[in-house]
Amino acid sequence: MERDSSKSDENEKEExxxxxxxxxxxxxxxxxxxxxxxxxxxxxxxxxxxxTSKEDAxxxxxxxxxxxxxxxxxxxxxxxxxxxxVIPNSGEDSCRGEIGYLVASKYWGQGIATKAVKxxxxxxxxxxxxxxxxxxxxxxxxxxxxxxxxxxGFQKEGVLRKYCIQKGSTRDMVVLSLLSTDPKL
Amino acid sequence: MERNSFKxxxxxxKExxxxxxxxxxxxxxxxxxxxxxxxxxxxxxxxxxxxTSREDAxxxxxxxxxxxxxxxxxxxxNRPVGQISxxxxxxxxxxxxxxGYAIAPKYWGQGIATKAVKxxxxxxxxxxxxxxxxxxxxxxxxxxxxxxxxxxGFQKEGVLRKFYIKNERTIxxxxxxxxxTDHML
Numbered sequence: 001m002e003r004d005s006s007k008s009d010e011n012e013k014e015e016x017x018x019x020x021x022x023x024x025x026x027x028x029x030x031x032x033x034x035x036x037x038x039x040x041x042x043x044x045x046x047x048x049x050x051x052t053s054k055e056d057a058x059x060x061x062x063x064x065x066x067x068x069x070x071x072x073x074x075x076x077x078x079x080x081x082x083x084x085x086v087i088p089n090s091g092e093d094s095c096r097g098e099i100g101y102l103v104a105s106k107y108w109g110q111g112i113a114t115k116a117v118k119x120x121x122x123x124x125x126x127x128x129x130x131x132x133x134x135x136x137x138x139x140x141x142x143x144x145x146x147x148x149x150x151x152x153g154f155q156k157e158g159v160l161r162k163y164c165i166q167k168g169s170t171r172d173m174v175v176l177s178l179l180s181t182d183p184k185l
Numbered sequence: 186m187e188r189n190s191f192k193x194x195x196x197x198x199k200e201x202x203x204x205x206x207x208x209x210x211x212x213x214x215x216x217x218x219x220x221x222x223x224x225x226x227x228x229x230x231x232x233x234x235x236x237t238s239r240e241d242a243x244x245x246x247x248x249x250x251x252x253x254x255x256x257x258x259x260x261x262x263n264r265p266v267g268q269i270s271x272x273x274x275x276x277x278x279x280x281x282x283x284x285g286y287a288i289a290p291k292y293w294g295q296g297i298a299t300k301a302v303k304x305x306x307x308x309x310x311x312x313x314x315x316x317x318x319x320x321x322x323x324x325x326x327x328x329x330x331x332x333x334x335x336x337x338g339f340q341k342e343g344v345l346r347k348f349y350i351k352n353e354r355t356i357x358x359x360x361x362x363x364x365x366t367d368h369m370l
Contacts (some may be wrong), residue, residue, distance in 0.1 A: 095347055095355045132355050134349040158343020162318040164277045170317050173285055
């Protein structure tokens with residue numbers, strides 16, 4: 001899930017939903033989860049393939065979400081409309097964590113992903129004192145997601161050519177990072 | 186993770202040893218291996234720590250070198266003077282391999298690492314047909330190693346800030362890549 005797929009357009013209505021909250025996602029959220037998990041427009045830039053069965057969704061929540069080191073549902077009035085997560089590393093790589101997020105397509109264009117990323121950026125470095133670098137890999141063909149991160153203060157470091165395979169082809173990925181010492185926007 | 190450690194004094198164009206060869210490193214090579222493995226000037230930019238004893242070296246050869254997906258001794262007259270390796274990744278990252286190399290300081294400044302990297306870059310894509318990207322991460326404080334890769338046609342993609350930890354410090358690295366479709370200079 002650690003591939004940024006939120007897409008927002010130039011005409012973001014910033015404050016329409018000013019109150020988003022982050023909380024753990026659990027099995028009782030499976031129907032809300034299915035709303036984005038079954039949407040090709042969301043899965044397009046994610047690692048996973050569009051879900052076709054509720055059973056697969058239940059397994060994913062049980063096996064990946066619940067034991068995940070840091071996974072939250074992005075909620076409006078406590079209803080999940082997206083998800084955001086951070087994957088830590090160990091040993092010599094423990095200074096780095098990778099952020100990934102998605103928002104149900106119905107809620108695109110409202111600055112929700114940007115808010116969620118800013119919320120994570122403002123707490124993750126205290127929650128994980130060893131973390132110094134929050135990084136994100138975004139498909140070169142997903143400029144909306146790149147903008148989300150730039151608006152949250154991430155710096156674009158470069159394009160990593162043929163970095164990973166997604167949906168059967170090798171992709172170029174933009175790498176962006178936010179350091180614990182960077183100013184938060 | 187492979188870290189590039191070759192450092193030369195800039196006088197690389199001397200062709201003192203024009204014939205280098207690559208072959209597997211064996212336990213019987215341990216004393217030659219120690220020449221670079223016990224030297225702080227070499228391990229400084231590598232992910233591994235300096236070997237302080239022959240036992241450490243034997244352990245490293247047994248546990249890391251022998252099971253390694255692609256590890257070679259760089260030899261002059263069949264005597265190892267350094268090492269070069271490519272680490273592979275599973276799953277969605279199998280299109281990438283990470284290059285690392287190290288040369289005993291006695292042999293610095295003679296273009297040996299350049300020759301070794303050229304040999305590897307021109308054969309690894311046939312050895313591993315699924316490989317599309319050979320990458321190298323070089324400490325920003327190691328310009329000599331950066332020059333080797335640039336001279337050969339690797340592309341500098343950017344600086345990844347606070348990317349990994351070495352001796353309790355977080356290090357910025359320059360990311361380089363060479364694609365199966367790129368031209369070696």
